[in-house]
Amino acid sequence: xxxxxxxxxxxxxxxxxxxxxxxxxxxxxxxxxxxxxxxxxxxxxxxxxxxxxxxxxxxxxxxxxxxxxxxxxxxxxxxxxxxxxxxxxxxxxxxxxxxxxxxxxxxxxxxxxxxxxxxxxxxxxxxxxxxxxxxxxxxxxxxxxxxxxxxxxxxxxxxxxxxxxxxxxxxxxxxxxxxxxxxxxxxxxxxxxxxxxxxxxxxxxxxxxxxxxxxxxxxxxxxxxxxxxxxxxxxxxxxxxxxxxxxxxxxxxxxxxxxxxxxxxxxxxxxxxxxxxxxxxxxxxx
Amino acid sequence: xxxxxxxxxxxxxxxxxxxxxxxxxxxxxxxxxxxxxxxxxxxxxxxxxxxxxxxxxxxxxxxxxxxxxxxxxxxxxxxxxxxxxxxxxxxxxxxxxxxxxxxxxxxxxxxxxxxxxxxxxxxxxxxxxxxxxxxxxxxxxxxxxxxxxxxxxxxxxxxxxxxxxxxxxxxxxxxxxxxxxxxxxxxxxxxxxxxxxxxxxxxxxxxxxxxxxxxxxxxxxxxxxxxxxxxxxxxxxxxxxxxxxxxxxxxxxxxxxxxxxxxxxxxxxxxxxxxxxxxxxxxxxxxxxxxxxxxxxxxxxxxxxxxxxxxxxxxxxxxxxxx
Numbered sequence: 001x002x003x004x005x006x007x008x009x010x011x012x013x014x015x016x017x018x019x020x021x022x023x024x025x026x027x028x029x030x031x032x033x034x035x036x037x038x039x040x041x042x043x044x045x046x047x048x049x050x051x052x053x054x055x056x057x058x059x060x061x062x063x064x065x066x067x068x069x070x071x072x073x074x075x076x077x078x079x080x081x082x083x084x085x086x087x088x089x090x091x092x093x094x095x096x097x098x099x100x101x102x103x104x105x106x107x108x109x110x111x112x113x114x115x116x117x118x119x120x121x122x123x124x125x126x127x128x129x130x131x132x133x134x135x136x137x138x139x140x141x142x143x144x145x146x147x148x149x150x151x152x153x154x155x156x157x158x159x160x161x162x163x164x165x166x167x168x169x170x171x172x173x174x175x176x177x178x179x180x181x182x183x184x185x186x187x188x189x190x191x192x193x194x195x196x197x198x199x200x201x202x203x204x205x206x207x208x209x210x211x212x213x214x215x216x217x218x219x220x221x222x223x224x225x226x227x228x229x230x231x232x233x234x235x236x237x238x239x240x241x242x243x244x245x246x247x248x249x250x251x252x253x254x255x256x257x258x259x260x261x262x263x264x265x266x267x268x269x270x271x272x273x274x275x276x277x278x279x280x281x282x283x284x285x286x
Numbered sequence: 287x288x289x290x291x292x293x294x295x296x297x298x299x300x301x302x303x304x305x306x307x308x309x310x311x312x313x314x315x316x317x318x319x320x321x322x323x324x325x326x327x328x329x330x331x332x333x334x335x336x337x338x339x340x341x342x343x344x345x346x347x348x349x350x351x352x353x354x355x356x357x358x359x360x361x362x363x364x365x366x367x368x369x370x371x372x373x374x375x376x377x378x379x380x381x382x383x384x385x386x387x388x389x390x391x392x393x394x395x396x397x398x399x400x401x402x403x404x405x406x407x408x409x410x411x412x413x414x415x416x417x418x419x420x421x422x423x424x425x426x427x428x429x430x431x432x433x434x435x436x437x438x439x440x441x442x443x444x445x446x447x448x449x450x451x452x453x454x455x456x457x458x459x460x461x462x463x464x465x466x467x468x469x470x471x472x473x474x475x476x477x478x479x480x481x482x483x484x485x486x487x488x489x490x491x492x493x494x495x496x497x498x499x500x501x502x503x504x505x506x507x508x509x510x511x512x513x514x515x516x517x518x519x520x521x522x523x524x525x526x527x528x529x530x531x532x533x534x535x536x537x538x539x540x541x542x543x544x545x546x547x548x549x550x551x552x553x554x555x556x557x558x559x560x561x562x563x564x565x566x567x568x569x570x571x572x573x574x575x576x577x578x579x580x581x582x583x584x585x586x587x588x589x590x591x592x593x594x595x596x597x598x599x600x601x602x603x604x605x606x607x608x609x
C-alpha cells in the first residue's frame with residue numbers, strides 16, 4: 001500500500017512535467033495541424049540551456065526556468081519563419097518529414113556540441129517526508145511551477161485577445177481570417193508558445209531527471225501519446241493525460257520493470273487510438 | 287508485352303545494368319573494399335525499396351520500419367540457435383526464407399489494427415511499435431536479451447559464405463525492383479495510388495482499402511525481413527541493436543533523394559546516397575547525421591519529387607521512360 005501511494009506520488013510529479021511538454025505539442029498540432037516531431041529536441045535544448053546556465057554561470061535553476069521564455073521565443077520564432085511557415089496547410093507527409101528532418105538535424109547538432117553522456121543538475125537533493133512518503137523537493141517545485149504555468153496559459157487562452165484568436169483559428173481558420181484575425185501572426189505566436197512550453201518543460205526535466213540528446217525521441221513520443229490520450233488541441237486533456245502517462249510509467253517501473261515502460265505506453269497509445277481516438281477531452285465527432 | 291519486352295524499356299534496362307555490374311563485382315574484384323561497399327549499399331537499397339512499398343505506394347509514414355529488419359534477423363538467427371545443437375551441416379541461409387515470412391505475417395497481424403489509423407497517428411504508432419518490440423527482445427533471455435545472440439557456435443566457417451550473403455542481397459534487390467515495377471503498372475498499383483491520393487474516395491469507389499494497405503505493409507515487411515535474416519547470419523550475430531531507429535533515418539533519406547513512390551528511385555537514391563555517405567564518413571566521421579537532417583529538410587521544401595521527380599518535371603518527355 002505504501003509502495004502504491006509512493007508510485008502514485010512519483011507518477012503525478014513526473015507526469016506534470018510531461019503534461020507541460022504535451023501542452024506545447026497539443027496546441028501546435030491542434031491549431032496549425034503540424035505534428036512537430038522535433039518537440040523532444042526543444043525539450044532537450046531547454047534542459048541543456050538550464051544545465052549550462054547552472055554549471056557555467058551558477059544561475060539558480062528556477063531563474064533558468066523563466067529564461068526559457070525568451071529563449072523559446074527566439075528559437076521558436078526563427079524555426080517558424082525559416083521552415084514551418086512554408087509548409088502550413090501542406091499534406092501530412094510533407095510536414096511530418098520536415099519536422100522529422102528538423103529533429104534529426106537538431107538532435108545531432110546537440111550530440112556534437114554537448115556529447116551524449118547523461119547529465120543532470122545537482123541542486124537541492126533532499127526529500128520531504130510526509131506520513132511516511134518521500135517527496136523530492138525539486139520535483140515538488142517543478143510540480144508547482146507546472147501548475148502555475150498551466151493556470152497562466154488557461155488565463156491567456158480564455159481571457160486575452162490573442163488567446164481567443166488562437167481558439168477561433170482552431171475552430172475554423174478561414175472564418176477566423178474572414179473576421180479580421182491576423183492568422184499568420186497568430187500562427188507564429190502559437191508555434192512560439194509551443195516552443196516556450198517545450199523548453200520550459202526541458203528546464204524542469206534538467207532539475208529532476210538525467211537527460212541526454214538521445215532522450216529527445218522518447219519525450220516526443222510521450223508528448224504525442226499524451227496528446228492522443230487527452231484529446232487533440234485540448235490543454236486540460238494534456239495535463240490530465242500527462243498525469244495518467246506519468247502514473248502508468250511509474251507503476252510499470254515500480255511493479256513490473258523499468259524496461260517495460262515503452263511497451264505499456266505503446267499499449268496505452270494503441271488502445272486509445274482504437275477505442276477512443278478523440279481522447280479523453282476531445283470531441284468524439286472529429 | 288512479354289517479359290523480355292519489359293526488359294527493353296529504359297527503366298528496367300538501367301536497373302538491370304546496375305544489377306549486372308553488382309553481380310560481376312565478386313568475380314572481377316574479389317572480396318575487397320568494393321565488395322563490402324556494394325554489399326552495404328545493396329542492404330540500404332533493398333530496405334529503401336521495402337520502405338517505399340509502404341510510404342511511397344500508400345503514403346503511410348512508417349517510422350518504425352526497422353522493426354521488420356530486426357524481426358527478420360531474429361527469425362533467422364534466433365530460430366537457427368533454437369533448433370540447432372552445434373555447428374549445422376547445411377547451408378544456414380535456408381533460414382532466410384523464414385526471416386521473410388515471419389515479419390510478413392507479423393505485418394498482417396499488426397497492420398490490420400494499425401493501418402486503420404492514419405497520418406501522424408500511424409507514424410508514431412509504428413515508432414512506438416518499434417520501441418516496444420525492441421524492449422521485448424532486450425528482455426527475452428532465450429535470444430540473449432540485451433547482450434545479443436552470437437551465432438558462431440552454430441556456424442562453422444565455410445569458404446565462400448560471404449558470397450552467399452552477397453548474392454542473396456543482390457537477388458532481393460532484383461526482386462524488389464521487379465515487384466515495385468510491376469506493382470506500379472498493374473491493378474494493385476492503381477489501388478495503391480488511389481489510396482495515396484484520397485483514401486476515402488478510393489473506398490467509396492469500391493477499392494478494398496484494408497486489403498490493399500495490408501498487402502503493401504506485408505510486402506515491405508517481407509523484403510525488410512529477408513535483408514534482416516541475411517544480415518544476421520552474415521554478421522554471425524543478432525542483437526536488439528538491429529531495431530535501432532537510426533537506420534530508418536537513412537532509409538528516408540535514400541527514398542527521398544531518389545524519388546518517393548517510384549520504381550527506380552530507391553536504387554538511384556541508394557547509389558548516390560551511399561557513395562556520398564561513404565565519403566562523408568571518411569571526411570567528417572560524426573557530422574553525417576547532421577547533414578542527413580539538412581538534406582531531408584532541403585528535399586521536403588525544395589525538391590519534393592527527389593531525383594526521379596525532378597527529372598520528370600524539367601524534362602516532361604522523360605515521363606514515358608522514367609518509371
